[in-house]
Amino acid sequence: MILMALDHVRDLMHTDSITQNPTNLTTTTPLLFFTRWITHLCAPTFVFLSGASAWLSFKNSTNPDVSRRFLLTRGLWLVVLEFTLVNFALWFDIHFRTFIFDVIATIGFGFIILSFLLKVSGKTIVIIGLIIICFHNLIQFLPMINGPVIRIVALFFQPGVINISPNTIFVMGYPPIPWLGIMLIGFAAGRFFEIPGTERKKLFLKIGISALAIFVVIRFINVYGDSFPWAVQKNGLYTFLSFINITKYPPSLIFCLVTLGIMFIILFFIEGKKNKFTDIAIVFGRTPLFYFVLHFYIIHILMFAMVFMQGFKRSDLVFGFNFGRPKSGSGIGLWAIYLVWIGIVIVMYPLCKWYGKYKANHTEKKWLRYL
Numbered sequence: 001m002i003l004m005a006l007d008h009v010r011d012l013m014h015t016d017s018i019t020q021n022p023t024n025l026t027t028t029t030p031l032l033f034f035t036r037w038i039t040h041l042c043a044p045t046f047v048f049l050s051g052a053s054a055w056l057s058f059k060n061s062t063n064p065d066v067s068r069r070f071l072l073t074r075g076l077w078l079v080v081l082e083f084t085l086v087n088f089a090l091w092f093d094i095h096f097r098t099f100i101f102d103v104i105a106t107i108g109f110g111f112i113i114l115s116f117l118l119k120v121s122g123k124t125i126v127i128i129g130l131i132i133i134c135f136h137n138l139i140q141f142l143p144m145i146n147g148p149v150i151r152i153v154a155l156f157f158q159p160g161v162i163n164i165s166p167n168t169i170f171v172m173g174y175p176p177i178p179w180l181g182i183m184l185i186g187f188a189a190g191r192f193f194e195i196p197g198t199e200r201k202k203l204f205l206k207i208g209i210s211a212l213a214i215f216v217v218i219r220f221i222n223v224y225g226d227s228f229p230w231a232v233q234k235n236g237l238y239t240f241l242s243f244i245n246i247t248k249y250p251p252s253l254i255f256c257l258v259t260l261g262i263m264f265i266i267l268f269f270i271e272g273k274k275n276k277f278t279d280i281a282i283v284f285g286r287t288p289l290f291y292f293v294l295h296f297y298i299i300h301i302l303m304f305a306m307v308f309m310q311g312f313k314r315s316d317l318v319f320g321f322n323f324g325r326p327k328s329g330s331g332i333g334l335w336a337i338y339l340v341w342i343g344i345v346i347v348m349y350p351l352c353k354w355y356g357k358y359k360a361n362h363t364e365k366k367w368l369r370y371l
Contacts, residue, residue, distance in 0.1 A: 001284045005295055005348070006341045007039035012303045012323050013340060015331030023245050025238055032334060033241055040248055043103050044259040046288075047179050048186035050107050054114055055190025064118065070369075071115035077370050078108025081293075089296035092304075093319040099170045101155075104292065106174040110183035117184075126188040132181025133256050140227050159249045178250035182260070197272055204268040211261030215254050219243060225253040280349060287352040287359070289371055295348055300324075302340065306332060 011017050020027050022036035054071060061067040082105035091098055117125060139157050154160060155172040162170045192200060218225045230242040246255040270278065284291055303323065307316075307330050316326040325331070332340070359368045 001042070001288060001291055002281070002345055003039050004042040004292075005299075005344050006338070007036065007042070008296060008299055009341045009344060010035060010334075010337050012299050012325075013306060013332055014337050015333060017331065018322055018325060019328075025233060025241055025245065030237060030241065033245075035334065035337070037244065040246070040255070041259050041262055043174075043179075043248070044182055044251060044256060045263045046103065047107060047110065047182045048189070048260060048263065050110065051114070051183035051186025051188075052190040052193060054111065054183075055187045056193060058118060059190070068115045068118050071111045071118070074370060075108040075111030075113075075115065078111065079105045081289075082108065085293055086296065089293060089300060090323070091319060092300055092324045095167070095319075097168050098320055099164070099168070100173045101171065101176070102173045104289075106176050106179045107183070109176040110180050113180055114183065114187060122188050122191075125184050129181045129184030129188060132177060133185065134253055136178045136181065136250065137225060137227070137253055157250065173249065175250045182251065182256060185260075201268050201271045204264045204271070208261045208264030208268060211257045211264065215257035215261060218257070219254050225257075226255070227252065283349060283353050283356055286356040290355050291348060291352055293371075294351065295344060298344060298347060299340075302344075306330065 010022070016022075016032075022028050022032045025033075057070075058064065058067045082102060083099055086102065086104050087096065087099055088094075090100065090102075117128075136157060151160065151162065155162070155175065156177045157175050158172075159175060160172050162172075164170050192203060195203065219230065222229045226247050228245065228247055230239075230245065233239045233242050244258070246252060246258060248255055251259075300323070303325065307325055310330055312326050312330060317324045318327055362368060
């Protein structure tokens with residue numbers, strides 16, 4: 001969640017964020033590339049641990065039907081939240097001309113599907129998840145077929161855009177089926193968190209190292225696992241960047257291997273650790289959705305403050321994919337992005353601490369479980 005804020009500050013406020021892809025090796029710099037790349041860890045970790053949390057909640061429930069109902073209603077709520085508060089936080093467009101299906105809706109979709117799969121055996125869920133992760137990249141080899149139904153079905157597997165009306169578009173940012181595979185694997189892995197600490201650490205390390213080793217082998221072969229093969233570049237550093245330049249939209253097989261592999265290794269290192277940093281991180285971890293929604297609004301307000309301080313007027317603002325920024329000339333450098341990011345995290349800490357305590361002290365308010 002801390003890293004996620006860095007990516008969103010860069011998206012909304014960096015000088016080149018609207019016109020330049022930070023992982024485009026012909027235009028990026030190593031620091032800009034890694035600023036974007038490190039945040040690849042966020043979404044798959046969110047989705048995986050959402051699945052694991054769902055399993056722990058389901059297992060500890062005395063009424064399975066209540067768990068299913070909660071997963072279903074929470075999933076539907078997340079989809080509604082995406083297209084209302086979250087979409088507005090992203091675009092700040094009162095006309096809602098752009099609807100984007102992003103990570104919150106994807107998690108919601110996963111919860112909805114999980115609510116119907118809770119009666120299925122854990123082995124079956126693992127198989128379904130692995131099939132999705134390992135083989136959804138085969139879609140790129142299928143011949144393109146036109147037609148409205150095919151276009152809609154394709155959105156469940158690949159990013160795309162559909163015109164809802166002359167002034168309104170729907171953007172599939174996070175195709176839900178590939179991400180569902182990660183959630184199903186997370187759900188099946190939920191039982192790992194009940195293994196005693198020492199054994200769990202060893203298991204997480206083995207899984208993490210194995211995933212990274214498989215990533216290196218498949219990526220080196222350079223035939224399958226990602227829609228963009230790596231290639232030798234102008235020097236060794238940029239060749240390495242090409243090698244790890246993985247596809248997030250949708251999450252390719254090697255994207256899943258490297259990000260989840262790193263996640264398992266992080267879980268290995270933080271197991272049992274307690275220090276000032278973990279105390280701060282736990283505050284954010286107890287209020288994830290509250291953090292997600294609120295930090296977007298704070299960043300966007302700061303973005304408008306930046307634009308007006310740079311001399312632009314209200315008439316210069318362009319909404320939609322520009323987030324309300326002028327067509328050109330606005331933004332701050334990468335060093336300033338890091339300062340703003342740190343400031344956002346500092347501001348969010350007392351807010352999340354207050355909300356976390358409020359939730360803990362008002363367990364009778366069931367609606368708090370949805371935020």
